[in-house]
Amino acid sequence: MFQKIGQFFKRVFGKRAGTQAADYEASSRFKQFYEVMDKTDPVYPAVRHAATLCDDALRVAGQRMRISAQLHEVNEKLMELDAFVMLSDEEVEYLKKMLERFMNLSTERSVMLERLSNYDSSLVDMTPLEEDARTVMPTIKDAEKLQRTLRSDIGYLMGEKEELIHEREEMGRSLQFIHRFTMVAIGLFVLVGAVLAVQFFVGYQEVFWPVVILVLLVMGIMALLYAFRFRLRREMRLNLRKQHRAVELLNKKNVVYAYYTNFLKFCYDKYKAKNSRTLENNLNDLESYRHLTNRIDTVRSLLYETEEGIDTFLRAKRLTGIKATIEGFAETVNLDDKRRRIQQLEGQKNIAERDLAELDRRHEEIWEVLMALNDADLSQRVGSVVETYLAEAGKLFPAAG
16 A cells, blocks of 8 residues: 555655745644544654654645746747857847837837827717818907907997087087077176166166167177087987987998808807817817827737737747737847856756755655554554545645546
8 A cells, every 4th residue: 555655655756846835834633643542652753753744744744846837937038049049140139120020110109199189079979070170260250359349339320429429419509508698698698788778768868889889899799609509419410310320330230240150150069179270270270180190000910910910030940939918028139148047047946856855855855754664563553644645645746547
C-alpha cells in the first residue's frame, strides 16, 4: 500500500503547480493522533514524531507550490524576453515605428474626442436642416438689417410724435394766453374809452387826439393779436397733419416690423439660434464637427489597422504575452533593458530551482523517516497519520488527485 502512496506522493510533488498557495497550518490535523494516546504507550513517541514530520512536510509542500508558481512565471517571462532579444535591429526598428504610429494616432484620437465633447449636442439635430439654413441665411440677415432699421425708424417716429403732441399742447396754451390777453386788452380799452367819454360830456374839449391814439392803438393791437392767432391756428393745423402722417407711417412700419419679427422668431425657433450670427456659427461648427467626426473615424480605422499589424508581428515573433496593452508595451521597447531583465530573471530562476531542490531533499528525508516509522509500527497508527497527511496533500494538489 505504501509503495502506491509513495508513487502518488512523487506525482504530486513532481508536478509544478501554476497557481500560488498559502502556507498550510496543519498542526491541528495531526495532534489528535497523539493527544488521545497515553504518553506511556510505547507507540506514543513514534506517532508524535510522525505527526510533527507530516506537519513539516505540509509546510514544505506549501512552500514548494509558491516557488513552483514563481518559477513558472519566471520561465514564461524568460521565454518572452528571449524571443524579444532575438529580434533583429530592422525588426525592432519596424516595431518601434509601428508603436510610435499607434501612440501618435491614439493621442490624436484622445485630443479629438476631447474637442468633440466641447461641441453642443444639438448640432446633430441641425444636420437635416443644414442645407435649408444655408439657403435662408441671406434672407435672415436682410430681415435682421431691415428689423434694426425699422426699430430705429419706429423709435424716431415715436419721438417725433411725442414732440408734435408736446408742440401742439404748447401752441394750445399760447392760443389760450392770446385769448385771455385779448379779453384783458378789450376791457382796458373799454375802460379808457369810458373815461374819455365822461371827460367829453363834462365839457373837457381836449379829447380828440387821445381818442385817435386810442383807436389806432386798439386797431394795431387787434391786428397783431389776430396775426398771432391766425399763425398759431395754422401751425396747429399743420401740426395735426404732421401727427396724422407720423401715426400713419408708424402704423405701417409697425406692421412691417411685426412681419420681420415673426419671420425671424420662426427662423430662430426652427434652427435653434438666437440670431443670424449664432446660426452662422452653428453652421460653421457643424461643418467642423463633421470634419472632426470623419477624422476620428479615419484615425480609429488607422489605429485598428496599426494595432492589427502590431499584434500580427508579435504573434509571429511569439511575443503575445509580453504586453497588457499596446500603450504599455510601447514604453517597454528597449533591448538593453530587456537584456538586463533577462539577467535578473535568470538569477531568480536559479534561486527558485535551488530552493526547489532543497525542498525536494528535505521532503525525501521526511518521507524516509516516515516510512521507517511506519515499518516499525505494528499498530498501524503511524500509517493513519501518513494517510491523513496524504489526504491533506491531495487537497493542495487537486489536479493530481
